[in-house]
Amino acid sequence: MSTIVVEHLSKMYPVAVKESGLKGTLTHFFKRNYRQVKAVQDVSFKIEPGEVVGFLGANGAGKTTTLKMLTGLIHPSEGRVTVAGHLPFDRRAAFLRQVTLVMGQKQQLIWDLPAVDSFRINAAVYGISDNALDRRVGELSEMLSLEGKLTQPVRKLSLGERMKAELLAALLHQPQVLFLDEPTLGLDVNAQVAVREFLREYNQRYQATVLLTSHYMADITALCKRVLMIHLGQLIYDGSLEGLVDRFSPCREISIEFTQTYSKDQLRLYGDLQESDKHSARFLVPQEALTRTVAKLLGDLEILDLTVIDPPIEEVIGRVFQAGTVS
Numbered sequence: 001m002s003t004i005v006v007e008h009l010s011k012m013y014p015v016a017v018k019e020s021g022l023k024g025t026l027t028h029f030f031k032r033n034y035r036q037v038k039a040v041q042d043v044s045f046k047i048e049p050g051e052v053v054g055f056l057g058a059n060g061a062g063k064t065t066t067l068k069m070l071t072g073l074i075h076p077s078e079g080r081v082t083v084a085g086h087l088p089f090d091r092r093a094a095f096l097r098q099v100t101l102v103m104g105q106k107q108q109l110i111w112d113l114p115a116v117d118s119f120r121i122n123a124a125v126y127g128i129s130d131n132a133l134d135r136r137v138g139e140l141s142e143m144l145s146l147e148g149k150l151t152q153p154v155r156k157l158s159l160g161e162r163m164k165a166e167l168l169a170a171l172l173h174q175p176q177v178l179f180l181d182e183p184t185l186g187l188d189v190n191a192q193v194a195v196r197e198f199l200r201e202y203n204q205r206y207q208a209t210v211l212l213t214s215h216y217m218a219d220i221t222a223l224c225k226r227v228l229m230i231h232l233g234q235l236i237y238d239g240s241l242e243g244l245v246d247r248f249s250p251c252r253e254i255s256i257e258f259t260q261t262y263s264k265d266q267l268r269l270y271g272d273l274q275e276s277d278k279h280s281a282r283f284l285v286p287q288e289a290l291t292r293t294v295a296k297l298l299g300d301l302e303i304l305d306l307t308v309i310d311p312p313i314e315e316v317i318g319r320v321f322q323a324g325t326v327s
């Protein structure tokens, strides 16, 4: 049985519209007009137990709205969601025990208290015994290299340490489904790597199911084999990370080095010539013509070295986000 099942999910937000000027303000005060913002439109997908899936989209694409519906914080306008067999919006205790939502830009730890005190509050909420709490804090703080940091007020922790402590707090009740919204937001490269490594280890140790949003592609490439991409509220891709490059980037780059000199006109016969000099050249070649072009280059020219380069995934995704519309 799939852990997460999303069927034709949509969310419309009513947004009050106000005309400018005094007249507009007065009218707005007595009679409000609303327009509907379609934040999520007819989104469907399934996630299997233990999968780690990346959730990609530009700012405002609808990621957080989707995560809020999956955790039951907001009600869908249309469609149906089940998570671990539960309807999230019912917010039943059995559901809440199975899931966690970590938002990089929000914190649950109390600023002036040591993190361990906030953990005790969480333990009381989830009915975790003192022994179990000590055991879990011990295990997770070791995995997160947080020993010695949990007894000082949270405000004295570095951003990276605080984010790790937030993760620890969110995982104390051993949830099976993790919704992570930008868990590495604002962290330096080392702290990002540490959080990433922790998430990988946590997933392997507990077979937890993870849905992860991040604007850092390194998080996604390190953790997720599969990605969902949402654009203007619609799901435009659900598949492997490598497939994403094939789907949205029609060209590959071929870089060659040769032993004798060829003219630009000769080289242009093989593809869209990007640059060339006496002993090297770079082409862009449509994906479907790649094998044929490589064979032709090797047959026709005196090649010393030939490399096929995939465009960087950040570049591909950036292009999709900027495009505004997607075919």
Ligand SMILES: Nc1ncnc2c1ncn2[C@@H]1O[C@H](COP(=O)(O)OP(=O)(O)OP(=O)(O)O)[C@@H](O)[C@H]1O
Pocket (backbone or CB within 6 Å): 013, 014, 015, 037, 038, 039, 057, 058, 059, 060, 061, 062, 063, 064, 065, 066
């Ligand atoms: N409470 C709300 N009321 C009205 N509109 C909202 C509300 N929350 C979000 N929206 C709108 O819904 C759309 C999707 O927002 P959402 O926060 O889900 O995007 P996102 O993909 O998480 O973006 P980001 O990467 O910037 O966090 C945006 O146009 C946003 O302005």
